[in-house]
Amino acid sequence: MRRRPGIAGLQNAAATRDQFRLVGENVAKVRTDVMKEQLATFRTQLEEFALKHKIVDICIATRATNGGLIDLLDLRKLLCQKRKADLGSLTSDDCLRAISKLKVLGSGFEVISVGKKKLVRSVPTELNKDHNGILELAQAEGFVTVEQVERKFSWSTGRAIDVLETLLKEGLAMIDDGHRDGKRRYWFPCATLSSDSIGADAKS
Structure with missing residues (x-):
């Protein structure tokens, strides 16, 4: 017949379990601290990379x-001027790598494709x-x-105006009402400006 553990045996077993639990908690804390330190170092390196470029x-x-x-090519030209x-x-790949690192930081930087162009947002x-x-x-x-948009995408007038006004509100478009035909034109600097016309701003 197997003997049941005595009080001393139960106490020893409980003490052993407590020791294992404490060791496990300490290991988890060390791992968490190490991860926090690594993430902080990684973030610092990314920020330094972005500042360098x-x-x-x-x-x-x-x-x-x-x-x-801004057009990726214009960004490259301005960066080289600076x-x-x-x-x-x-290269464009250099810029794309830098932007992808900035995106990891949650900074809002991103590359989008519009037609054949790549724009940096x-x-x-x-x-x-x-x-x-x-x-x-x-x-x-x-x-x-508005008429061009309607024809191109077969949209209603309301849809065309709504999308254009959103782009205007976000600062991506400018209004020109000065034409003889009376048609409002929505200008998009990001689609037309070259590095020559904005270079002075970037240098200042």
């Missing part, structure tokens, strides 16, 4: 003229398919009218 500076400096959307380097020394505006369609249409002349 000055992607942020140029995007902020040109927001007043492009509403927070660094006083040849365009060949900085530095404002937390969510652009949907309708917005992208208008931005692509604007690349032909730099502006669109």
Whole structure:
């Protein structure tokens, strides 16, 4: 017949369990502290990388003229001007890597494709398919009218105006009412401005 453990045996077993529990808690705490330290180091390195490549500076400096959307090629040109380097020394992939690292920080930076262009977005505006369609249409002349949008996408007048007014509100478009035909034109600086016209702003 097997003997039941005595009081001393039960106490020893309980003490052993407590020791294992404490060891487990200590290990978990150490792991958490290490992870926090690694994340903090990673974040610092990302921020230093972004500052080194000055992607942020140029995007902020040109927001007043492009509403927070800048062509990737213009960004490269302006960055090279700022660094006083040849365009060949900085590739589009370099910029894309830097922007992807900024995106990890939750900074709102993102690259979007509009037609054949890649635009860098530095404002937390969510652009949907309708917005992208208008931005692509604007690349032909730099502006669109409500009638052009209606014809291109077979939209109602209300839908066209709603999408255009949203882009206007977000600072991505400007209104021009000065034409003889009386048709309002919505200009999109991000689709038309070259680095020559905004270079002065980025250098200041």
